[in-house]
Amino acid sequence: MSNFVIETTDLSKTYGNVTALEGLSLQVPKNAIFGFLGPNGAGKTTTMKLLLGLIRPTSGRGHIFGHDIATENLAIRTRIGYLPQQPTFYNEMTARETLRFAAGFFYSGPKAQIEARIEETLRLVGLEDKADRPVGGFSGGERQRLGIAQAQINYPDLLILDEPAAALDPLGRRDVLNIMERLRAYTTIFYSTHILDDVQQVSDTVAILNHGRLVTQGPIDTLLNGNGRTIFSATLRGDTHNLYQTISRQPWVENITSLPQNGVTRWQIDVAGPEETAAENQLFRLLAQDEQVVVTAYGRKKFELEEVFMQLVEGDNHDR
Amino acid sequence: MTAELNLQKIQGDSALRGLGPLLRRENRKWWRGRRWLVQVLIWVLLLDGLLAFALYILPQMAAAKDAAMTAQDALGTGRQMFFGLGTIALAIGAMVLLQDAIIEEKNSGTAEWVLSKPVSRTAFVLAKLLANGLGMAVTMLLIPGAIGYALFRSSDVSTITLAQFLTSWGIVALNLLFYITLTLLLGVLLNARPPLLGITLGSLFGGTLVPIAAIVQFTPWKLGELVLLPVMGMPLPPIAITMLVSTAVWSILFIIIAIWRFNRQEF
Numbered sequence: 001m002s003n004f005v006i007e008t009t010d011l012s013k014t015y016g017n018v019t020a021l022e023g024l025s026l027q028v029p030k031n032a033i034f035g036f037l038g039p040n041g042a043g044k045t046t047t048m049k050l051l052l053g054l055i056r057p058t059s060g061r062g063h064i065f066g067h068d069i070a071t072e073n074l075a076i077r078t079r080i081g082y083l084p085q086q087p088t089f090y091n092e093m094t095a096r097e098t099l100r101f102a103a104g105f106f107y108s109g110p111k112a113q114i115e116a117r118i119e120e121t122l123r124l125v126g127l128e129d130k131a132d133r134p135v136g137g138f139s140g141g142e143r144q145r146l147g148i149a150q151a152q153i154n155y156p157d158l159l160i161l162d163e164p165a166a167a168l169d170p171l172g173r174r175d176v177l178n179i180m181e182r183l184r185a186y187t188t189i190f191y192s193t194h195i196l197d198d199v200q201q202v203s204d205t206v207a208i209l210n211h212g213r214l215v216t217q218g219p220i221d222t223l224l225n226g227n228g229r230t231i232f233s234a235t236l237r238g239d240t241h242n243l244y245q246t247i248s249r250q251p252w253v254e255n256i257t258s259l260p261q262n263g264v265t266r267w268q269i270d271v272a273g274p275e276e277t278a279a280e281n282q283l284f285r286l287l288a289q290d291e292q293v294v295v296t297a298y299g300r301k302k303f304e305l306e307e308v309f310m311q312l313v314e315g316d317n318h319d320r
Numbered sequence: 321m322t323a324e325l326n327l328q329k330i331q332g333d334s335a336l337r338g339l340g341p342l343l344r345r346e347n348r349k350w351w352r353g354r355r356w357l358v359q360v361l362i363w364v365l366l367l368d369g370l371l372a373f374a375l376y377i378l379p380q381m382a383a384a385k386d387a388a389m390t391a392q393d394a395l396g397t398g399r400q401m402f403f404g405l406g407t408i409a410l411a412i413g414a415m416v417l418l419q420d421a422i423i424e425e426k427n428s429g430t431a432e433w434v435l436s437k438p439v440s441r442t443a444f445v446l447a448k449l450l451a452n453g454l455g456m457a458v459t460m461l462l463i464p465g466a467i468g469y470a471l472f473r474s475s476d477v478s479t480i481t482l483a484q485f486l487t488s489w490g491i492v493a494l495n496l497l498f499y500i501t502l503t504l505l506l507g508v509l510l511n512a513r514p515p516l517l518g519i520t521l522g523s524l525f526g527g528t529l530v531p532i533a534a535i536v537q538f539t540p541w542k543l544g545e546l547v548l549l550p551v552m553g554m555p556l557p558p559i560a561i562t563m564l565v566s567t568a569v570w571s572i573l574f575i576i577i578a579i580w581r582f583n584r585q586e587f
Binding site for chain 1: 439
């Protein structure tokens with residue numbers, strides 16, 4: 001049995017001459033909160049619709065829980081929950097009726113247990129007091145909460161959420177992220193977003209898509225540590241000329257970026273991959289022993305996701 | 321969390337999976353609000369109201385103006401209004417009520433949401449057909465039909481038997497079925513209402529103008545002319561069988577094509 005809930009191989013979708021998705025090979029581990037990132041039009045929603053069987057792949061294959069997405073989609077949909085990018089429900093139904101309607105596709109009874117599940121789900125998303133109001137009068141945030149509630153009414157093994165926090169204010173976003181955190185214990189969450197702060201906050205694994213192609217995927221820690229690159233940063237005061245020469249001569253240094261700023265100099269030292277240990281052992285000692293320089297800050301550079309994202313997407317754009 | 325073990329899971333992946341909740345939702349639209357009452361009022365007032373007007377008020381109005389209008393004349397006018405107008409008006413009613421049934425769900429995104437659940441697409445189309453078919457059968461055919469028959473029977477000169485009435489009303493029902501299924505099919509094929517209404521209204525009104533009998537006999541376009549024959553005590557011509565069977569076959573074909581196409585659509 002595979003450890004991956006979602007596995008796709010060279011999955012592609014074209015509309016006439018337009019390629020929406022090109023050769024996507026993706027692996028989503030069990031119990032991950034998998035952030036699926038990319039600029040608008042990158043192919044995130046297309047991917048989700050392919051997984052749900054709402055559209056058919058032009059080529060390639062995909063499996064969820066080992067079921068083929070093209071031929072066994074009904075079996076897949078019994079085990080997943082989906083929140084569309086703009087959740088739309090029947091306006092005349094109340095939130096409770098909407099959840100009852102959704103539950104009806106999964107459970108036949110007992111009625112009391114189904115009602116208990118609906119109540120529990122309403123509580124989870126904080127809609128208990130609005131449960132009997134028609135959905136037509138709901139705000140965007142309330143709709144989004146109801147969207148999450150209906151998506152997980154069936155205890156899904158996989159939640160697919162398309163931009164779950166995009167239309168929300170900061171408080172609404174925080175609530176949605178909290179709900180996702182709470183659900184982490186029970187399910188795998190595959191969600192798309194372009195709000196990178198959110199991803200950094202809750203995701204453990206990410207994939208970045210650009211122009212329909214996968215740019216990178218992996219654990220978020222690996223990505224934030226430079227995705228294989230080792231970079232040290234140092235803030236120095238004093239004359240750094242000689243020190244620069246010394247450090248540059250070290251065999252494990254690939255590049256030094258120097259940026260004078262407010263009377264100090266900030267260095268970013270790129271280290272050749274295999275030489276990481278040598279750099280760790282020697283770099284600080286070399287910096288500290290130069291008497292003309294004071295080291296005011298030093299450490300291994302931790303990337304912000306936004307920085308990684310911009311580098312990868314812009315790099316991919318240049319390669320095209 | 322409440323244990324899922326306590327819940328009875330729906331098993332299987334049959335072609336009708338999800339039909340139950342979908343039917344409940346569609347039926348609720350008909351029966352839980354005022355829709356059914358509004359429809360009953362519209363059709364009773366329009367069809368039975370005009371019939372009552374023709375049978376009981378028109379002769380009095382004619383008499384007041386010293387015009388000659390026999391009870392037989394009034395009955396003829398009543399028949400023409402009830403069955404002739406019924407054939408056209410009910411078809412238009414079906415188009416109006418169903419124009420949005422599928423297009424609205426495709427455009428608003430509710431179809432995408434529903435189809436992300438374990439629902440067969442066949443069930444989605446059938447739920448629309450069955451629930452709307454039932455709603456229209458009761459509010460447009462059964463209740464106005466029963467009142468209409470009672471009005472005919474109450475007329476001193478009417479000799480319409482139940483069998484004759486049911487034959488004529490059955491032709492009206494078949495014509496209605498044709499336009500229900502055509503409207504549903506077009507709802508699947510199209511994404512906007514204007515072309516849907518253009519095609520269905522074009523069939524209803526333009527079809528009667530087609531002069532080629534070889535084509536017309538395989539369509540419902542002349543059913544409006546046939547519908548009066550049974551209640552006038554006249555036999556249906558042999559070509560009527562071809563028209564009636566063709567209309568029924570078209571209706572079944574429309575549903576099959578709608579299901580086939582909907583199963584291949586992307587959302």
